[in-house]
Amino acid sequence: MNVSTLCLALLSFGEASGYDIRKASTEGNFSYFVDASYGAIYPALDRLESDGLVTRRIEVQDGKPSRHVYAITDKGREALVSQLMEPVSADKMKSEFLLLTLCAEHLPRQRLEQALDQRTAEIDALLEDLESKSSNCDHPPSQWVIKFATVMNRTKRDYLKANRDKLIALGKTKQSAAAE
Amino acid sequence: MNVSTLCLALLSFGEASGYDIRKASTEGNFSYFVDASYGAIYPALDRLESDGLVTRRIEVQDGKPSRHVYAITDKGREALVSQLMEPVSADKMKSEFLLLTLCAEHLPRQRLEQALDQRTAEIDALLEDLESKSSNCDHPPSQWVIKFATVMNRTKRDYLKANRDKLIALGKTKQSAAAE
DNA sequence: TCGCACATGTAACGTGTTACATGATTAG
DNA sequence: CTAATCATGTAACACGTTACATGTGCGA
Numbered sequence A, B: 001m002n003v004s005t006l007c008l009a010l011l012s013f014g015e016a017s018g019y020d021i022r023k024a025s026t027e028g029n030f031s032y033f034v035d036a037s038y039g040a041i042y043p044a045l046d047r048l049e050s051d052g053l054v055t056r057r058i059e060v061q062d063g064k065p066s067r068h069v070y071a072i073t074d075k076g077r078e079a080l081v082s083q084l085m086e087p088v089s090a091d092k093m094k095s096e097f098l099l100l101t102l103c104a105e106h107l108p109r110q111r112l113e114q115a116l117d118q119r120t121a122e123i124d125a126l127l128e129d130l131e132s133k134s135s136n137c138d139h140p141p142s143q144w145v146i147k148f149a150t151v152m153n154r155t156k157r158d159y160l161k162a163n164r165d166k167l168i169a170l171g172k173t174k175q176s177a178a179a180e
Numbered sequence C: 001t002c003g004c005a006c007a008t009g010t011a012a013c014g015t016g017t018t019a020c021a022t023g024a025t026t027a028g
Numbered sequence D: 001c002t003a004a005t006c007a008t009g010t011a012a013c014a015c016g017t018t019a020c021a022t023g024t025g026c027g028a
Helices: A003-011 A018-026 A038-050 A074-085 A096-102 A109-135 A140-162 A164-168 A174-178 B003-011 B018-026 B038-050 B074-085 B096-102 B109-135 B140-162 B164-168 B174-178
Strands: A054-059 A067-072 A092-094 B054-059 B067-072 B092-094
Touching (some): A003 A018, A003 A038, A003 A067, A003 A074, A018 A067, A067 A074, A096 A109, A109 A140, A140 A164, A140 B096, A140 B140, A140 B164, A164 B140, B003 B018, B003 B038, B003 B054, B018 B038, B018 B067, B038 B054, B038 B067, B067 B074, B096 B109, B109 B140, B140 B164
Antiparallel strands (some): A054 A067, A092 B092
């Protein structure tokens, strides 16, 4: 799944600018499972336009830079659907935190404690954010996804809280570090 | 977190070849949250060797190609720890499945059904795999991670099962497709 | 006998990120 | 007065994947 597909998917819900797409993918309802930067989005939109999958309309605004508003075409919708009809690859997760966790034995307990607590706090913030997103959202598939993300993150937070001490106990104390 | 860090982390548990590292990261206990291919691993090991963070020993085998076995050095351990002491970035997840889910309204119910069932089956297979990994593993931090992965995937599977029909109902029937 | 597991490695390619350029408005 | 938000875009860079080259032994 590349940035083009993401753009098409987002545009299938309504017009948007590159700026909007980036915001949606890094902060919005989709940020849980996608991410894209300007450097990827703008060229992708250019390509989609020249392929006739989207159209561009320039909205001049005074004061602010003018918005390039993109709309998906019928051809674009077809392309999106056909991309979603072919097999999707497995979910992939990248976690520096779990790599750190794996190396617990090499790290001072303090570090593990801090990493766990920081992660827990981040998840709590995310959960709050998801809750507000859920209430401001009337698009059923988005709600389905938001609820999915909520359930997953609640589980994660609960695991971290419940197994916090077990992990910390695996770390180095000042004594064990000195004994090396 | 780049491939070098991953190599150092894996080597901190014992000697391994590039082949071993790749296997561990795509099929092993770490495949849940990292992934790396030969094209990334071999050059990374070369660099680590010239930086003095690992040493290489060549084990000649008859019949099979000779193994290049890498071992982490003290300097390598220091480097690993110092990399793990600095802030880790947030967990990132990429899911084509959730993108598909988001576009439920554009897709035939059949497709949603199939995607859900396939995903559920994949998770069931993964859970079995995790269970066997858990029993063949006596490294406490790895167990902590495996249990984490198990809990997360169980939650995921349960969510998919419990909310299957709700999602499918959002898809297109033949009638709604024809009515467009 | 077909293909997989073992095992290393490279080159071409794809894809995305980061940092920068530009510049007005608005909230603190 | 400072920083952030709005807004588009590019160029250099980083990083990783895919496909290939190479070759043996073993199990179905």
